[in-house]
Amino acid sequence: MSHSNHSPRFIARGLLALAAAVGLTAGAGIMPASAAPPGDQDTSVARAVQSAAKPGGGKPGPSTTVAYVALGDSYTAGQGAGPYLDTTCYRSTTSSYPIFADTLNSRVDLKTNQACSGASTSDIPAQLSALPATVDPSTVGLVTLTVGGIDAGSNQVATACPNGTVTQACIDLLTLTSAEQADLTTKLTGAYKAVKAKFPKAKVVAAGYPRFFTGIYLFTDFPRRLNASIDTLDSVIKSAATANGVTFVDVRDEFNGHEIGSFSGQWINYGSTDPNEDFHPNASGYRYGYYQALVNDRVLP
Numbered sequence: 001m002s003h004s005n006h007s008p009r010f011i012a013r014g015l016l017a018l019a020a021a022v023g024l025t026a027g028a029g030i031m032p033a034s035a036a037p038p039g040d041q042d043t044s045v046a047r048a049v050q051s052a053a054k055p056g057g058g059k060p061g062p063s064t065t066v067a068y069v070a071l072g073d074s075y076t077a078g079q080g081a082g083p084y085l086d087t088t089c090y091r092s093t094t095s096s097y098p099i100f101a102d103t104l105n106s107r108v109d110l111k112t113n114q115a116c117s118g119a120s121t122s123d124i125p126a127q128l129s130a131l132p133a134t135v136d137p138s139t140v141g142l143v144t145l146t147v148g149g150i151d152a153g154s155n156q157v158a159t160a161c162p163n164g165t166v167t168q169a170c171i172d173l174l175t176l177t178s179a180e181q182a183d184l185t186t187k188l189t190g191a192y193k194a195v196k197a198k199f200p201k202a203k204v205v206a207a208g209y210p211r212f213f214t215g216i217y218l219f220t221d222f223p224r225r226l227n228a229s230i231d232t233l234d235s236v237i238k239s240a241a242t243a244n245g246v247t248f249v250d251v252r253d254e255f256n257g258h259e260i261g262s263f264s265g266q267w268i269n270y271g272s273t274d275p276n277e278d279f280h281p282n283a284s285g286y287r288y289g290y291y292q293a294l295v296n297d298r299v300l301p
Helices: 008-021 043-054 097-104 119-129 154-160 168-175 176-196 215-219 222-244 281-295
Strands: 068-073 109-114 140-146 204-209 247-248
Touching: 008 154, 008 281, 068 097, 068 119, 097 109, 097 140, 097 281, 140 176, 154 168, 168 222, 176 204, 176 215, 204 222, 215 222, 222 247
Parallel strands: 068 109, 068 140, 140 204, 204 247
Antiparallel strands: none
């Protein structure tokens, strides 16, 4: 597959068009993000975390904290849970899962988040080269990243599956062949090795991706196929991570029942004012999905 267009606007707007095609609009009977319970609002979650964070006004001394670096794509940048530092990388200023880790765990000291919307495995070396001068790689004890979605063709879904139509091109894109899985494994292996070489003392953690749909949408062909494609992608990421001494964290259990179509608190955006936020977690998704998965899998200090 070709993966030439990494634009976050291309990806999000294409997926938004698909959302409309399969009924993912505020008028479709599913609670829109703006009507979500207060506990699921991005700002409410961020404020609650900030008010409860770091009693006593700070972290322990350097000898008891673990230096932490975050890398990868939009799911580590925090796209979907603004406000943002900029609209190129969509790094959230309050609600990415690395920020929650830094805020809620007194032993985690986030040094930098280099993750950027649209990043593929080929972008990881550049992120490593762009570390601030204040970060000493030899002292970093924890690195997390999400990467692989762009490599697998997430930026081509709108073209291959126009308006949610399951064409043969759509089926081909959403079905990772053995050869494509092997190619992705090679790319992930290169990225993981580069990270481990840069941070020789760090625990390196690769997080997967959540399924997008639940509820009534599972009766529709396209959402089922897209969910299945994410399952395959997560399986490849897990295998590549395990083979390279990288810890894999599966977020699907935490997101289960909170995907698009949920009536119990939806943690994935759709119909957002900014279409670039669609099909990304909101603050609740990053807090109770991604961050909680790190806690549940005991990868944090």
